[in-house]
Structures are given as structure tokens and as C-alpha cells.
Amino acid sequence: xxxxxxxxxxxxxxxxxxxxxxxxxxxxxxxxxxxxxxxxxxxxxxxxxxxxxxxxxxxxxxxxxxxxxxxxxxxxxxxxxxxxxxxxxxxxxxxxxxxxxxxxxxxxxxxxxxxxxxxxxxxxxxxxxxxxxxxxxxxxxxxxxxxxxxxxxxxxxxxxxxxxxxxxxxxxxxxxxxxxxxxxxxxxxxxxxxxxxxxxxxxxxxxxxxxxxxxxxxxxxxxxxxxxxxxxxxxxxxxxxxxxxxxxxxxxxxxxxxxxxxxxxxxxxxxxxxxxxxxxxxxxxxxxxxxxxxxxxxxxxxxxxxxxxxxxxxxxxxxxxxxxxxxxxxxxxxxxxxxxxxxxxxxxxxxxxxxxxxxxxxxxxxxxxxxxxxxxxxxxxxxxxxxxxxxxxxxxxxxxxxxxxxxxxxxxxxxxxxxxxxxxxxxxxxxxxxxxxxxxxxxxxxxxxxxxxxxxxxxxxxxxxxxxxxxxxxxxxxxxxxxxxxxxxxxxxxxxxxxxxxxxxxxxxxxxxxxxxx
Numbered sequence: 001x002x003x004x005x006x007x008x009x010x011x012x013x014x015x016x017x018x019x020x021x022x023x024x025x026x027x028x029x030x031x032x033x034x035x036x037x038x039x040x041x042x043x044x045x046x047x048x049x050x051x052x053x054x055x056x057x058x059x060x061x062x063x064x065x066x067x068x069x070x071x072x073x074x075x076x077x078x079x080x081x082x083x084x085x086x087x088x089x090x091x092x093x094x095x096x097x098x099x100x101x102x103x104x105x106x107x108x109x110x111x112x113x114x115x116x117x118x119x120x121x122x123x124x125x126x127x128x129x130x131x132x133x134x135x136x137x138x139x140x141x142x143x144x145x146x147x148x149x150x151x152x153x154x155x156x157x158x159x160x161x162x163x164x165x166x167x168x169x170x171x172x173x174x175x176x177x178x179x180x181x182x183x184x185x186x187x188x189x190x191x192x193x194x195x196x197x198x199x200x201x202x203x204x205x206x207x208x209x210x211x212x213x214x215x216x217x218x219x220x221x222x223x224x225x226x227x228x229x230x231x232x233x234x235x236x237x238x239x240x241x242x243x244x245x246x247x248x249x250x251x252x253x254x255x256x257x258x259x260x261x262x263x264x265x266x267x268x269x270x271x272x273x274x275x276x277x278x279x280x281x282x283x284x285x286x287x288x289x290x291x292x293x294x295x296x297x298x299x300x301x302x303x304x305x306x307x308x309x310x311x312x313x314x315x316x317x318x319x320x321x322x323x324x325x326x327x328x329x330x331x332x333x334x335x336x337x338x339x340x341x342x343x344x345x346x347x348x349x350x351x352x353x354x355x356x357x358x359x360x361x362x363x364x365x366x367x368x369x370x371x372x373x374x375x376x377x378x379x380x381x382x383x384x385x386x387x388x389x390x391x392x393x394x395x396x397x398x399x400x401x402x403x404x405x406x407x408x409x410x411x412x413x414x415x416x417x418x419x420x421x422x423x424x425x426x427x428x429x430x431x432x433x434x435x436x437x438x439x440x441x442x443x444x445x446x447x448x449x450x451x452x453x454x455x456x457x458x459x460x461x462x463x464x465x466x467x468x469x470x471x472x473x474x475x476x477x478x479x480x481x482x483x484x485x486x487x488x489x490x491x492x493x494x495x496x497x498x499x500x501x502x503x504x505x506x507x508x509x510x511x512x513x514x515x516x517x518x
Contacts, residue, residue: 040158102343161259165515167270167290194262201254202502212244233429234415304329331355346400
């Protein structure tokens with residue numbers, strides 16, 4: 001079931017909210033967690049009923065592993081064996097459903113074999129709930145959390161606002177909030193706040209992101225059909241796709257936070273104006289923030305710590321130490337992020353590009369460490385150039401992220417970075433997109449103006465603590481235009497406009513969120 005669908009907005013959501021608060025206000029209050037779990041399971045099954053059993057099986061195995069970790073306290077080897085089994089089980093499921101077809105295709109390509117395998121359909125949300133369960137097991141093993149009841153665990157895994165595409169939530173963040181009975185006297189306020197955040201996210205998705213798709217998709221689709229883009233068309237498609245995925249994922253993140261708030265729950269921030277960043281490291285701290293957090297804690301650090309020890313013992317130069325202790329773990333982590341998004345060489349290219357960007361950024365920081373004066377403010381032209389370079393780098397890397405395959409990626413790069421001269425002839429993008437070149441320029445101008453000048457949704461809702469750890473993130477990159485929501489008639493009317501337009505634009509066609517594919 002899509003957040004941006006009529007059946008969800010006018011059917012599922014009101015029914016679940018009414019049921020949840022009626023149970024919370026009755027003597028059956030302890031059952032509200034099971035109700036929320038069952039409602040979330042229906043939400044998941046509405047899209048892919050056949051994978052409900054897979055989700056339940058995965059949950060059951062992970063909970064049994066968690067029970068083993070808890071009961072084997074003091075028996076370190078058996079506890080470690082339990083968590084390793086849980087890790088292999090989760091990664092095994094992910095590999096089979098997401099990567100096995102890709103693996104077999106490449107085995108056939110390299111060996112000349114002709115292994116036939118039925119197409120394995122990717123279960124919805126498997127990438128997200130796999131990482132969430134892995135984090136849960138390791139946090140339990142490290143003593144950061146205590147295992148709760150089956151009902152607590154079910155509600156934590158299945159809580160529908162974050163089930164399909166994140167944020168990747170830690171047990172310690174979500175379980176205490178779900179376990180605590182909601183304050184009934186705050187229900188109306190939470191629903192109003194949540195509906196406001198949800199409405200802004202819906203507007204971003206249906207009005208902005210889906211509009212940019214009208215400009216990017218024809219060019220990418222034409223290249224997939226064998227009609228190459230021109231120089232101008234290639235760059236136009238890459239830039240508008242960057243804007244599309246920006247508002248698509250930003251909109252989804254807002255909608256998830258807004259939906260959770262309707263139940264009195266704060267989710268962690270997952271998107272904080274990353275295209276205002278001035279370096280690629282800051283970009284990834286602010287784009288899919290919970291994925292970056294997971295990779296930092298559960299992939300980068302476990303790789304970086306032994307690599308740093310190895311570098312200290314075996315390398316003598318500062319640059320060699322940097323390469324082993326910083327560059328290699330950074331590059332590997334970003335490649336994993338790329339491949340996590342999808343099974344295909346184009347996602348490997350995306351990850352390798354991001355890894356290269358990150359390594360160059362870290363190298364620049366490393367070499368400039370002694371030259372920089374502490375507290376010195378960079379001149380405006382340096383900041384502007386750094387911002388342009390960051391955005392341009394991400395636009396370039398967005399091509400393999402969107403392209404059907406490596407051939408389309410190379411076709412685009414051949415047009416965008418001509419060696420033998422500009423590619424002036426190719427797909428007629430001017431005639432294929434709404435309002436032609438003028439429409440593209442107008443749409444891009446609106447998109448970049450929103451990104452550059454207006455507050456993001458959480459900054460707009462800053463008065464009401466919109467997300468976890470907002471005390472820290474609320475001070476990061478304040479917008480040029482200061483505008484903060486208040487519970488007044490004017491702002492409620494503005495919310496109604498966002499919600500109305502968001503719903504109205506559903507009528508031109510419902511599209512799934514880009515991150516639902518992962």
C-alpha cells in the first residue's frame with residue numbers, strides 16, 4: 001500500500017488511527033501493540049501477500065536468536081556464535097532474494113555455463129528490515145538494549161510508518177515510545193502535527209518529484225530503447241532526476257515522520273537538506289541519515305579499527321597510514337552502500353563513485369589539516385565552489401542510479417562528457433517533455449530555489465521537536481528564509497493547501513517511491 005494513494009489516505013490511515021486510540025482509551029489498552037502489529041502486517045500484505053510469511057519467518061528466527069543471546073549471558077563463545085548465526089541468516093535471505101539472480105547471471109557470463117533459474121521477485125522492504133534486525137541483534141549482544149516481550153518486538157519491526165523504506169530505526173529509539181501508553185489528551189495535537197508533516201511530504205512527492213519525473217524519465221527511457229541523449233538532454237535528465245529523487249525521498253521521509261507522529265512517536269531524522277552541503281561527507285551525513293549511521297556503526301568501524309591497527313604496525317608514512325586506515329574502509333563502506341541499493345553493476349558504479357568522492361574529500365581534509373586555521377571562515381567564493389562541486393558530483397553519480405544498466409550509463413556519460421565534440425543529435429527531449437526547454441528551466445529554477453532558500457520540513461516544524469535528536473540537528477545549516485509553523489488559522493490553511501494539492505496530483509497517476517525498489 002502506497003502512502004500516496006487514496007485508499008491509504010482515506011481508508012487505511014483513519015481506520016488504524018481510530019482503532020489504535022479507541023483501544024488505548026479502553027481496558028484493552030495492553031492489546032494496542034498487537035493491534036498496531038496486525039494493522040502493519042495488513043499494510044505490508046496489501047502490497048505483497050505472498051511475502052507476509054517470509055517476513056513472519058524472519059521475525060521469528062531473529063527473536064529466537066535474540067532469546068539465545070539473552071539466555072547465554074556469561075557464555076561468550078555461544079553468544080558470539082548466536083549473533084553470527086543471526087547475521088548469516090539475515091544476510092543469506094537478503095542475498096538470495098536480492099542478489100542471487102544477479103550472481104547466477106554473472107557466473108553464466110564468466111564461465112559460459114547456461115544455468116537456468118526462475119526470476120526471484122524482490123520482497124518489499126527486505127533491505128530495510130534486514131539492516132534493522134542486524135542492528136537489533138548486535139545492540140543486544142553489546143548490552144545496549146534489553147530484550148522485551150514478543151509484542152514489543154513485533155510492534156518494533158512492523159510499525160508501518162518505517163517498515164517499507166525506513167528510517168532504519170534502533171530498538172532503543174522506537175520500543176520505549178511504542179510501549180508507553182499514548183497521552184490521550186495530546187492525541188488531537190499529535191494528529192494535527194503529524195498531518196501537517198505528512199501533507200508537506202505528500203506535496204513534495206506528488207507535486208514536485210513526480211513532476212520532475214516527467215522531464216527525466218523520457219530521456220532515460222529513450223536511452224534504454226537505444227536512442228542516445230544529446231549533450232544538453234543528458235545533463236537536463238541527470239539534473240532533473242537528481243531533483244526528482246531528492247524530493248521523492250525527502251517527501252517519503254516527511255510522510256514517515258508525520259505518520260509516526262500521529263501515534264505520538266518520534267522517528268529519527270532521515271533527511272536534512274543534503275543538497276545544501278558543501279562537501280560529500282556532509283552530504284552523506286544528511287542524505288539517508290539512518291543508513292549512513294548504520295554503515296558507520298556496523299560496517300565502517302568494524303573494518304576501520306583493525307585496519308588502523310595494521311597501518312600503525314606496518315606503515316611508516318603518514319600518507320600510507322591514511323590510505324590503509326581511512327581510504328580503504330571508506331571506499332569499501334560506500335561501495336556497500338551502492339550495492340545495498342540494488343543488484344546490478346550500475347549500483348556498483350554508483351557506490352564506487354561515492355567512495356572515490358569520499359576518499360578525495362578525506363584526502364583533501366588530511367592534507368589541509370595543518371594549513372587550516374582553527375575557526376577561520378572560508379571566503380564566500382570557496383564555499384560556493386565547494387557547494388557547486390558537491391552538487392555536480394552527486395548529479396553525475398545519479399546517472400547509474402537511475403539508468404537501466406551499464407550500457408545506458410555509458411551512453412549518458414558519452415553525451416555528458418564528450419571527447420570528440422558535443423553530441424548535438426539524438427533523442428528530441430525538447431519535444432518529449434512538458435513545455436519544452438522553457439518548462440525544464442522553470443521547473444529546475446523552482447526546485448533549486450526551494451532547496452537553497454526555504455526551510456526543510458523539520459526546520460519549518462522546529463517549534464514542536466519534529467524528530468529525535470532535533471536539538472542537535474536543528475542548529476545545522478539554518479535556511480536563509482526563516483519560517484516556522486505555529487498552530488494558527490493561517491498555518492492550518494497552508495497545511496490544507498499542501499494536503500489538497502498533494503491529493504489532487506495523485507489523480508494524474510500514482511507512482512511508487514523510488515526507495516521502495518530497494
